[in-house]
Amino acid sequence: QEEIRHFAAELAVTNRRLQQVALTDPLTGFPNRRYAVDRMQQEWASSTRTWRPMCCMVIDIDQFKAVNDTYGHDVGDQVLSQGATAIKRSLRAQDVISRTGGDEFLVICPDTTMEAALVCAERIRRSVEIMSINVGDQVLRVTISVGVAVRDRTMSDPDVLIKRADESAYVAKAQGRNRVAALQIADASKSLLASVAGERG
Template identity: 40%
Template sequence: MVPKNLQDASFTQSPDTAQTLMALMHAQSEVARLSEREQLFSSLLVSVNAVLWAFNWETRQVLYVSPAYERIFGRSAGSLLSDYNEWRDSIYPDDLDYAERSLAEVLVKGAVEDREYRIIAADGQVRWLSDKCFINRQAEPGQPVIIVGIAEDITEKKRMEAELQRLATTDVLTQSSNRRHFFECAQREFAQARKQGAPMAFLLLDIDDFKGVNDTYGHQAGDNVLQRIAESGRAALRRGDVFGRIGGEEFAAVFPGCAPDMAMQVAERLQWQIQQLSFSHDDQTFGITVSQGLTSLTPEDDSLDSVFARADAAMYEAKRQGKNRIISG
């Protein structure tokens, strides 16, 4: 009989018995070390905020998923292990085709490290995942293709990227496109219209006597005027039109696919809405007017600059003719 504590053995031992006891002691030590490693590994898996997974390509079976799956997806890991569609069905519908195609690319490339798609968690929240995947290269020839991967929740990163993009492209005061972003969009619409032979209109709008508003009622009142003009622009323009503040009291708009007569109708609607605006300051009420210059793309226009120059000239002509009007040039 072997003593309970192998190290306390005190009876006479044959060489074979001693070797056996030493082997058992070594095995006992190895088991302890392996147990410690397993506990450490399990602790690490619990603390990592990313989903580690393994997938059998032929059988479409999830072989392993780490504890973070339940935290990020809000779904049962057991259900996923029994049915791969638990993962597939959680993918945001618009991203499903891409997620499946990019997963299949790993069979050709061996690794796909730039997959980003959205999921709908069990609580209804939309989350972004960065899901890297690799073929298990240790598999023997003829063995099943096992894909392993790590899916990280990058929702907060995406939110911050969107906010930085908004700040870079938006006029802080009016929440419309800033000058740089407006002209980037306008240039893109111009190139598209030229390529497709489609109509496009360009509008410039300048607030009449805006300096007088600031001088008489103060800059806060002037800021309010700019904000209300921007609101009117967003309300009057069509879906897909581009609108932005390109100067102190100057705004611009691009109407893709818009014929001249339709563009004039949009400009007139905007003019009317601005004429209805009413502002108050220290028990005084005042209104504002704007001058607009409108033009449309012609076959001779080889750059956006020529379209802009024509709209600019038309706007200043509206000023010369008494303001509060639209001139088409």
């Protein structure tokens, strides 16, 4: 009986570790896309019950493909790892970050207004901008484009919120990169663009 209990306890620990590995990006240590989808659903449901504000951010590392092509994937991994550290350092306690793609991160911001999210996003942008990576005798500078979106009553599900943030990140890139943008759709025919521009890197 004692052996069975010991085996069951070890099995439970192993299963927890496997589950954690399955939900974690090995390079950055952040949760991965699978975790992000589940957590987004949870936060959306909570926001629906309480109707507290909810925002999300999509963060893209600027010209990441060019970094990989020019310096190689090892340097690309270094950019991702150090960039992730800089981003995490600038988040608030309630923010939830995950790596959802090659050079893309999603930040879920529960109980957060657009104004507060923009302040946080700008802090993240600056934190990455001042980062430097030594590559041989060169110093590599990295910047990010951040798209911010706030939940509104026209949104039917969390995918719409993420899509809005993704569109905003695209706008930030189109405006010259290294900036924060928030695209708010007022109705089907009008849009309001709010952006916080940073120094171009």
